[in-house]
Amino acid sequence: MSPVSPETTSVGWIGTGVMGAAMADRLLDAGYALTAFNRSPEKVEPLVQKGAKPAASPREVAEHSDVTITMVGYPDDVRQVVLGDDGVLAGARPHSILVDMTTSSPALAVEIAAAAAERRVRSLDAPVSGGDVGAKSGALSIMCGGDQEAFNALAPLLDVLGKTIVLQGGPGAGQHTKMVNQTLIASGMIGVCEALVYASRAGLDLETVLKSVSGGAAGSWSLSNLAPRMLKNDFAPGFYVEHFLKDLGLALAEADRMRLCLPGLALAKQLYNAVAAAGGERDGTQVLVRVVADLNGQPWGTNGG
């Protein structure tokens, strides 16, 4: 397969939420001809203003595209958008490429790869990490699984979207790698929140504590980037709790399927369930500190940050 390019490759984009819209926008800026679909059509408008063509269904997107990219919400959405009657595979041209960038089930990625192959469509699962900031700046980590030739051909396009782009293996390997990523974040967040609540209870000044612990063996991205927001009671979403809960659920379901015992991951899910129960689904993941503080009879913001 020859590499994609703005001159020769038509791209379809399905799913224009916060992440999808920012990523599709970068492809338009890079010069790709884009056909776009979203369940709520008004969310496609800003892309259409910049030259994208709107389509009436995922199927119609795929009929016009050499490469079709999906970035939707939940695995059920992926299933419908890709495998449904009006889905991508119903319209996809032979020898086209399908890329699902939704964080979704590894098993579904395998199923989609098989269905795509039957129609002579190559497929990749390619979930991302890096949030809306990374989506806007093209600095995402893109974790890929699937067809090596398709991955190679897509390199120029993925370079527009991400900075760290790695093929992890066959179908589902990208999704599995995203689960690894979220497993790391999950226990790390517990540590950050427990550490801050301990520090607060012990009467320490939290900003001063961060000076001692952020630069050494206890350091992490979460500690450097999210703990300061916790101290300012800034719970605005970089990454939504409801999306993290989805990811933790997917990771635990895969763990169950593989008969894995991951008590830290399970604990994180329980604590984020408590965040949701307290109404925090639309907050950023750093709001976990409130639940850990509440658990300790010490409302955050009084002794906290």
Place this chain on the structure above:
Amino acid sequence: MSPVSPETTSVGWIGTGVMGAAMADRLLDAGYALTAFNRSPEKVEPLVQKGAKPAASPREVAEHSDVTITMVGYPDDVRQVVLGDDGVLAGARPHSILVDMTTSSPALAVEIAAAAAERRVRSLDAPVSGGDVGAKSGALSIMCGGDQEAFNALAPLLDVLGKTIVLQGGPGAGQHTKMVNQTLIASGMIGVCEALVYASRAGLDLETVLKSVSGGAAGSWSLSNLAPRMLKNDFAPGFYVEHFLKDLGLALAEADRMRLCLPGLALAKQLYNAVAAAGGERDGTQVLVRVVADLNGQPWGTNGG
């Protein structure tokens, strides 16, 4: 108080294990006159070869020193070395300074500060993070609690030992900050080990996975520095499991005393208990990955690194 200096300040050093010996060695290199004691006298020999004077007891060290530093094993050792009949405070000169750099109990630090004050001795608790590498290179994080004036006066000496040196508050605040540090590491290590075992079970190539997840929101010191050792089956101690178990026990005891619910910290202690049960006390903390793998019926090194 005037700042300490190699020209005017005699230093006493008690406890010449791996960390203590490296730190005392740096003070000798900086030109400080040193009197040293260790329970096993042969461990003082290398310092004596470089000009340190050996002493027969902590009391004798203190009798000769303007600043006496302790770096021993457990809180019971600190109690004996500082408060015992032949301890530091039995010999300490009025207006001298006592610095306990052992990771020890915050409550004991408060008790020592009070006993020191009665003898007109100023005291600091000043545990460190950074391991033997940081001790040798003078790059430790030193977390201090206690007397502000003593902290100010000691600045030139602490600068020889550490890079990040912060007074966190009154007596015990240094120890509490170290507990915060270990609480962060504890849950972070669970995340790293569970993530690698998940990746291994999912059939991913672990080195390739680290390329995708190390640089972003899942990144941490442990992931960047210890995961690669796990993959090489390198369990040599940077930090001994038995010392980490001590620290986790101290942190949980303090949490109990403060009535804190810290489930991640408690889980880490349980898992490290399993490491000890499997004979890993003299391995480095990264050996936890073996226990998490064993827990999953997947001996590390077969599917793992």
